[in-house]
Amino acid sequence: MPDKYTLHYFNGTALGEPIRYLLAFGKFDWEDVRYKCDLGQDKGFLAPFGQLPFLEINGKAYAQCTAISRYLGSLVGLSGRDALENLAIDMAVDTFHDLRLRIVSWAYDFNLESKAAKKGPLMTEQIPFYMKKLEQLVKDNDGYVANGRLSWGDLLFAAPFKYLNVLVGFDLLEPYPTLKQLVQEVEAIPQIAEYLAKRPATTF
Amino acid sequence: MPDKYTLHYFNGTALGEPIRYLLAFGKFDWEDVRYKCDLGQDKGFLAPFGQLPFLEINGKAYAQCTAISRYLGSLVGLSGRDALENLAIDMAVDTFHDLRLRIVSWAYDFNLESKAAKKGPLMTEQIPFYMKKLEQLVKDNDGYVANGRLSWGDLLFAAPFKYLNVLVGFDLLEPYPTLKQLVQEVEAIPQIAEYLAKRPATTF
Numbered sequence: 001m002p003d004k005y006t007l008h009y010f011n012g013t014a015l016g017e018p019i020r021y022l023l024a025f026g027k028f029d030w031e032d033v034r035y036k037c038d039l040g041q042d043k044g045f046l047a048p049f050g051q052l053p054f055l056e057i058n059g060k061a062y063a064q065c066t067a068i069s070r071y072l073g074s075l076v077g078l079s080g081r082d083a084l085e086n087l088a089i090d091m092a093v094d095t096f097h098d099l100r101l102r103i104v105s106w107a108y109d110f111n112l113e114s115k116a117a118k119k120g121p122l123m124t125e126q127i128p129f130y131m132k133k134l135e136q137l138v139k140d141n142d143g144y145v146a147n148g149r150l151s152w153g154d155l156l157f158a159a160p161f162k163y164l165n166v167l168v169g170f171d172l173l174e175p176y177p178t179l180k181q182l183v184q185e186v187e188a189i190p191q192i193a194e195y196l197a198k199r200p201a202t203t204f
Numbered sequence: 205m206p207d208k209y210t211l212h213y214f215n216g217t218a219l220g221e222p223i224r225y226l227l228a229f230g231k232f233d234w235e236d237v238r239y240k241c242d243l244g245q246d247k248g249f250l251a252p253f254g255q256l257p258f259l260e261i262n263g264k265a266y267a268q269c270t271a272i273s274r275y276l277g278s279l280v281g282l283s284g285r286d287a288l289e290n291l292a293i294d295m296a297v298d299t300f301h302d303l304r305l306r307i308v309s310w311a312y313d314f315n316l317e318s319k320a321a322k323k324g325p326l327m328t329e330q331i332p333f334y335m336k337k338l339e340q341l342v343k344d345n346d347g348y349v350a351n352g353r354l355s356w357g358d359l360l361f362a363a364p365f366k367y368l369n370v371l372v373g374f375d376l377l378e379p380y381p382t383l384k385q386l387v388q389e390v391e392a393i394p395q396i397a398e399y400l401a402k403r404p405a406t407t408f
Contacts, residue, residue: 048295048337049299049302049334049337050333050337051302062291062292062295063295063298063299064294064295064298064299066294066298067291067294067295067297067298068291068295070290070291070294071287071288071290071291071294074287074290075287083275083278083279084275086274086275086278087266087271087272087274087275088266090268090270090271090274090275091252091266091267091268091271091272093271094267094268094270094271095253095267095268098253098255101305105309109318111315111317111318111321113315113317113318114313114315114317114318117315129254130253133252133253133254
């Protein structure tokens with residue numbers, strides 16, 4: 001019997017979307033459970049570390065967006081060809097998360113004074129620093145985050161930009177044509193385009 | 205000719221130490237370059253994303269502690285036996301980083317009001333939540349973070365506790381005997397014990 005996958009996440013893109021892209025890419029038998037706010041008491045016991053997203057594989061729950069994406073990537077032929085190629089993918093992914101965490105650290109800072117102090121450096125230094133580095137990285141890798149061809153790292157990179165753009169209030173990709181093209185290329189992969197056409201409209 | 209490794213990091217444990225543990229474990233030919241404060245202009249151009257640690261492998265620079273640790277783990281036989289075992293390791297490692305990031309978000313918050321507001325929830329809720337979850341995880345895996353045997357995830361977990369304990373000001377492991385035993389077991393691995401005996405005395 002084929003494996004049965006159930007993704008548990010909020011009704012938005014963010015850290016659930018890379019997993020959805022990979023499940024769609026691999027044409028897995030999967031269910032897309034979307035929570036309106038919190039986990040809900042009925043499902044909370046399943047979340048291995050109290051957090052979304054988590055993925056049930058044949059009823060067993062696995063946590064962590066990146067770990068799950070790397071695993072699904074290995075199942076659908078989107079890993080590197082050797083350990084050094086996997087290192088290149090992982091390095092790009094972790095650097096993307098560094099950028100994401102800078103944005104998140106500002107966006108979810110509920111101390112207004114602290115939040116205001118972070119905004120200038122984030123917008124004028126940190127975001128341009130990482131986006132330029134990533135633009136150059138993708139240029140150097142023939143349009144992909146690593147190794148000159150498509151990997152799960154490209155799907156993980158492309159999927160959360162809708163969410164990040166909502167957080168910052170503008171299109172992060174606009175000044176970076178190579179990154180923009182990569183995101184468009186991922187969205188045009190037939191299985192992902194098919195998923196996107198059916199994806200529920202969400203605010204993030 | 206064997207590969208030549210040069211680790212660039214601050215003169216402390218933190219995110220450099222898992223890489224040092226793995227380089228020691230594998231008895232690689234490696235150099236341990238320790239910076240007193242920042243990168244220094246002479247080496248800054250080498251850091252792929254402007255950050256420490258980075259590892260030079262035969263002169264080529266690779267970034268990101270976790271990506272490098274996973275790579276070195278695969279070279280020294282400390283990966284999982286299959287993709288699902290690797291997922292279990294990655295899940296544990298990323299959950300450890302969630303805990304670390306909670307601590308770091310408080311420790312490096314330079315807004316004193318914001319920092320003071322974070323301290324209570326960190327100390328009474330977040331740290332106990334993650335440490336209890338990790339203690340249970342290691343219990344469930346026969347004393348290791350995954351799969352019932354030693355992996356690079358155990359080395360990555362064990363190495364930064366000196367640093368984390370300095371940040372919080374107490375021994376995080378003290379109430380968690382299973383985690384404490386895991387850290388002690390890693391430190392007693394002969395190659396790592398040999399490295400620790402020679403390790404420079406540092407403040408973190």
